[in-house]
Amino acid sequence: MYKKQNILAVVLARSKSKSIKDKNIKNIKKIPLIGHAGLILKQIKLIDAKIISTDSDKYGKIGKKYGLDCIFKRPSALSGSRVSDYSVLKHALILSEKIYKKKFDIIVSIPPTSPLRKKSNIIDCIKKLVNQKYDSVWTVSKTDSKFHPIKQLEIKKNKITFYDKIKGPGLIARQQLTELYHRNGCAYVISRKCILDKNTIITNNTGYIVLKGKQISIDTMYDFKEAEKFLS
Numbered sequence: 001m002y003k004k005q006n007i008l009a010v011v012l013a014r015s016k017s018k019s020i021k022d023k024n025i026k027n028i029k030k031i032p033l034i035g036h037a038g039l040i041l042k043q044i045k046l047i048d049a050k051i052i053s054t055d056s057d058k059y060g061k062i063g064k065k066y067g068l069d070c071i072f073k074r075p076s077a078l079s080g081s082r083v084s085d086y087s088v089l090k091h092a093l094i095l096s097e098k099i100y101k102k103k104f105d106i107i108v109s110i111p112p113t114s115p116l117r118k119k120s121n122i123i124d125c126i127k128k129l130v131n132q133k134y135d136s137v138w139t140v141s142k143t144d145s146k147f148h149p150i151k152q153l154e155i156k157k158n159k160i161t162f163y164d165k166i167k168g169p170g171l172i173a174r175q176q177l178t179e180l181y182h183r184n185g186c187a188y189v190i191s192r193k194c195i196l197d198k199n200t201i202i203t204n205n206t207g208y209i210v211l212k213g214k215q216i217s218i219d220t221m222y223d224f225k226e227a228e229k230f231l232s
Contacts, residue, residue, distance in 0.1 A: 002046045003130050008104035009047045010092045011037045011068055013112050014079045015056035019219050024054075024112045025062055028228050033112035033218070034059060036231075038066030041110060043119045046126060049100055053092045055079035071099045085109060085188070086201050093195055106130070107190045109201075113218040114185035115227055124209050125189040134207040135194040139186040141215050145174045181208070184215040 001007065013034050017023040025032040031039070034052065041050045052063030053074050060070035072095050078088050093107055106129065108122060117139075125137040145151075150171055152163040162168025171177075187209075190201050216227045 001048055002106075002126055005105040005130055006102060007047045007049075007106045007108060007126065008093065008096055009041050009044075009050045009108040009110060010089060010096075011041070011050070011052045011063065011110050011112060012085065012088055013037075013052055013054045013056075013059050013063065014074065015054065015059055016079075018081060020221060020224060023218065023224075025059060026224065028115060028224075028231050031066075032062055033115055034062050034068070035066040036115040037110045037112045038063060038068045040117060040119050040122070041108075042067045044122055046123065047108065048102075049096065049104070051092065051096060053088055071096065086195065086199070089190065089201065090195050090199075093192065103192070105192050107192065107195060109188040109190065111185045111217070114215065115218075116213075116215055116230055117186035121209065121211060122187045122189070125187050128207055128209060129189045129191065132207060134191075135198065135203040135205045136188065136190040136201055137207040137209060138183055138188050138202070139211050139215075140181040140208050141184045141211055143180040143182050145177050148174075148177045148180060150177060181210065184211060185217040186211060186215060 013024040024034050041047060050068050052060060052068040052070050054060050055074045055076060064070050078091055089107055089109055097103055121139055129137045150164045150167045153160045154163045188201060214230055216223050218224050218227055
């Protein structure tokens with residue numbers, strides 16, 4: 001609890017990932033990615049309940065081993081690759097309130113695939129949301145100018161063209177580029193009202209915490225090996 005706000009942490013961990021088989025239970029330093037998420041949440045005294053939302057009994061048992069409550073099994077309709085985080089978090093919030101018989105004012109979403117997070121990243125997001133009255137707060141990282149969308153190309157009919165056909169051709173120097181940021185998946189902290197009343201996890205009142213240093217959101221084996229290097 002923080003300033004009388006009950007806090008629910010949810011680790012989203014569906015099975016059948018397409019890029020890496022059983023990605024969410026793959027080990028780094030002999031601990032599955034779900035375990036890394038559970039262990040860091042265990043260190044945060046502000047959090048009132050920590051659960052895993054998964055469609056897999058096996059994943060649920062692993063989550064329990066690392067301090068996550070497995071209070072329901074996620075239905076298959078909410079377990080596909082095209083299901084939004086919003087839908088899964090809403091489902092988790094509604095069921096958790098029924099099972100724990102308590103209202104949760106804040107929901108903390110912790111994807112297992114960003115294992116380089118620190119507990120301070122999560123705490124900072126919670127405090128910012130409450131103290132500055134945001135609908136949600138996301139962790140982000142600064143985007144390298146090499147990957148700025150204005151510089152990106154697309155291939156059509158065996159030819160390359162600028163993805164941004166208006167601004168792209170006029171780009172001369174990187175000094176023309178505005179600073180951009182991308183979500184790094186370390187933490188999403190969302191108010192109950194944002195999920196249940198506004199039906200989203202991002203609004204025009206969403207804040208941010210910019211994280212410095214290396215952050216990796218694991219999508220490929222290359223990402224996995226890079227994360228393994230940093231955690232080792």
